[in-house]
Amino acid sequence: MSTLSDELLKTEKHNSIFESTVRALALPVCAAFGDAARPLPIAFAASGRVLHTRDGDKVAAKFPDSVKASGNAVLASAGVNRNAPRGRRVAVLFSGGPAAGGHNVVYGLKRVLGAGNTLLGVRPGPKGLIHGNLFEITEADTELIINTGGFDFLGTDRTKIKTDAQFNHVKETCLKHALDAIVVIGGDDSNTNAAVLAEFLFKGVKADGTGVQVIGVPKTIDGDLQSGDLLPISFGFDTATKIYGEMVGNLLQDTRSSLKYWHFIKLMGRSASHVALEVALQTKPAITLISEEIAEKKQSLAAIVDQIAQAVTSRAAKGLNHGVVLIPEGLIEFIPEMNALIAELNDALARHAAQFAAVADAEKAAFAEGQLTPDNARLLASLPAYVVRMLLADRDSHGNLQVSLIPTEQLLADMVKARVKAIDAHVPFAAHRHFLGYEGRCGAPTLFDAAYTYNLGLTAGSLILDGRTGYMATITDLDCGGAPRAIPLTGLLNIERRHGVDEFVIEKALVKMDSPAMRYLLSRRAAWTADDLFCSPGPRQLWGSAARQMPICVALNSDAKSLEFRIG
Numbered sequence: 006m007s008t009l010s011d012e013l014l015k016t017e018k019h020n021s022i023f024e025s026t027v028r029a030l031a032l033p034v035c036a037a038f039g040d041a042a043r044p045l046p047i048a049f050a051a052s053g054r055v056l057h058t059r060d061g062d063k064v065a066a067k068f069p070d071s072v073k074a075s076g077n078a079v080l081a082s083a084g085v086n087r088n089a090p091r092g093r094r095v096a097v098l099f100s101g102g103p104a105a106g107g108h109n110v111v112y113g114l115k116r117v118l119g120a121g122n123t124l125l126g127v128r129p130g131p132k133g134l135i136h137g138n139l140f141e142i143t144e145a146d147t148e149l150i151i152n153t154g155g156f157d158f159l160g161t162d163r164t165k166i167k168t169d170a171q172f173n174h175v176k177e178t179c180l181k182h183a184l185d186a187i188v189v190i191g192g193d194d195s196n197t198n199a200a201v202l203a204e205f206l207f208k209g210v211k212a213d214g215t216g217v218q219v220i221g222v223p224k225t226i227d228g229d230l231q232s233g234d235l236l237p238i239s240f241g242f243d244t245a246t247k248i249y250g251e252m253v254g255n256l257l258q259d260t261r262s263s264l265k266y267w268h269f270i271k272l273m274g275r276s277a278s279h280v281a282l283e284v285a286l287q288t289k290p291a292i293t294l295i296s297e298e299i300a301e302k303k304q305s306l307a308a309i310v311d312q313i314a315q316a317v318t319s320r321a322a323k324g325l326n327h328g329v330v331l332i333p334e335g336l337i338e339f340i341p342e343m344n345a346l347i348a349e350l351n352d353a354l355a356r357h358a359a360q361f362a363a364v365a366d367a368e369k370a371a372f373a374e375g376q377l378t379p380d381n382a383r384l385l386a387s388l389p390a391y392v393v394r395m396l397l398a399d400r401d402s403h404g405n406l407q408v409s410l411i412p413t414e415q416l417l418a419d420m421v422k423a424r425v426k427a428i429d430a431h432v433p434f435a436a437h438r439h440f441l442g443y444e445g446r447c448g449a450p451t452l453f454d455a456a457y458t459y460n461l462g463l464t465a466g467s468l469i470l471d472g473r474t475g476y477m478a479t480i481t482d483l484d485c486g487g488a489p490r491a492i493p494l495t496g497l498l499n500i501e502r503r504h505g506v507d508e509f510v511i512e513k514a515l516v517k518m519d520s521p522a523m524r525y526l527l528s529r530r531a532a533w534t535a536d537d538l539f540c541s542p543g544p545r546q547l548w549g550s551a552a553r554q555m556p557i558c559v560a561l562n563s564d565a566k567s568l569e570f571r572i573g
């Protein structure tokens with residue numbers, strides 16, 4: 006008979022009872038792939054839709070082979086691919102931050118490539134591709150990772166493949182491992198990388214002059230990789246927001262129980278406010294800041310602080326000395342005065358990188374102030390040291406400010422406290438600060454993310470077997486069966502200034518002020534401030550009818566009849 010300690014030992018290395026049960030969850034497939042038990046690869050044909058972007062001409066000049074081959078046409082299923090080739094060697098990698106469901110993309114790829122082709126894992130991320138660190142993925146591997154959270158099977162990193170040497174190393178990896186195709190599972194920057202790689206590897210890689218195909222898969226909890234009805238959401242967003250929704254709901258329940266705290270909660274999501282918007286729609290807190298709205302209204306930091314302080318005092322007049330403030334991670338960059346400061350800082354730090362690196366830590370702020378115009382120098386000097394330190398910290402490899410390190414929740418709580426005191430010194434105000442971020446990225450995928458990613462894997466593998474390159478796999482019509490499609494990556498590219506230089510990028514999709522989801526928030530937000538109307542959604546469900554819920558903003562924006570998603 007097993008003892009309790011035997012039982013506990015069995016749970017080491019991820020083998021919890023929960024995980025074993027989750028692995029056994031059945032996953033639906035889009036009708037295009039045929040029988041759910043034995044999905045088949047599909048072929049693709051032009052759907053009649055062609056993508057045009059602002060900088061389309063420059064993109065066509067920079068990516069001639071890709072644009073010529075795809076004509077920037079969106080592809081749709083053309084039925085089962087009866088002539089799918091065998092003997093293909095396909096590598097798959099994760100790139101950027103983890104997001105729930107990544108393992109199911111690998112599972113879907115393995116299923117659709119079947120025993121006739123070889124799937125190789127790259128460890129970790131683009132760095133692993135440069136270093137040629139690949140291994141063969143077996144069926145037993147994929148049976149173990151199905152429906153599990155995290156990217157731990159392959160690991161991930163944020164290396165941007167940009168130098169000639171790096172591109173040549175990738176080519177060497179392709180030759181060494183006789184690769185026919187690479188699947189890049191990543192966000193906007195990683196799929197930009199995939200577009201560049203697709204063009205670079207388009208032809209002349211192998212001895213016979215042919216190239217290596219590159220296919221992207223849309224991942225990021227931020228939800229900022231979107232393209233209207235063609236790409237309603239990236240995977241990982243649903244799981245992350247349902248995890249945050251539970252936590253915010255618990256805090257809201259606590260505020261009404263303890264009756265004395267304000268919670269300032271920053272939510273991960275880098276630039277766009279999709280995560281904050283979705284969590285607000287789920288939980289209905291007293292205050293929700295949406296960065297895009299603040300930018301549009303050109304609100305200053307002082308105005309935002311005053312708005313929150315007024316809400317605190319007006320609720321206090323009703324005896325509500327508590328509440329929750331949701332703050333999008335990227336807020337600081339959307340406040341016009343802060344944005345101007347950050348833009349000038351980015352350019353100045355890039356221009357004086359060597360000098361700045363040589364300056365002692367204690368002198369860095371003064372050095373930076375010396376490089377700025379008077380208004381920006383004054384603003385930088387007015388900010389608390391804990392914010393300045395982070396504004397001056399290293400950018401990531403894509404040149405982005407690491408916004409997750411800036412304690413906006415602390416800045417706002419401190420400033421609101423001072424402002425409330427100035428408005429009415431008798432109003433009680435006690436604040437707690439939270440940052441909900443990493444805890445949302447690696448949970449077990451919701452049923453939505455698990456099914457969505459499995460079908461994305463089937464689509465990506467089908468695109469490879471259909472000989473396509475430079476496309477991103479997508480599933481549309483998520484409320485009515487699901488339809489696999491392919492978006493030409495070059496059809497998403499535009500020019501953006503980064504690191505002081507113009508670059509071709511897939512732009513981040515921001516929250517649109519006139520989107521149905523945003524309009525819904527605007528129609529209810531004042532009522533949520535005036536009274537406690539919040540909702541505590543509880544833990545995400547993997548079984549039963551409540552499990553079949555898609556993100557609320559996806560349902561609203563796609564004019565779905567209900568919150569229920571339907572694949573298959």
Ligand code: FBP
Binds near residue numbers: 102224225273274334
């Ligand atoms: P991706 O866009 O690569 O998916 O990353 C999303 C994210 O989780 C952001 O929300 C956050 O700002 C960032 O990653 C944190 O990065 P890191 O994992 O490097 O700390």
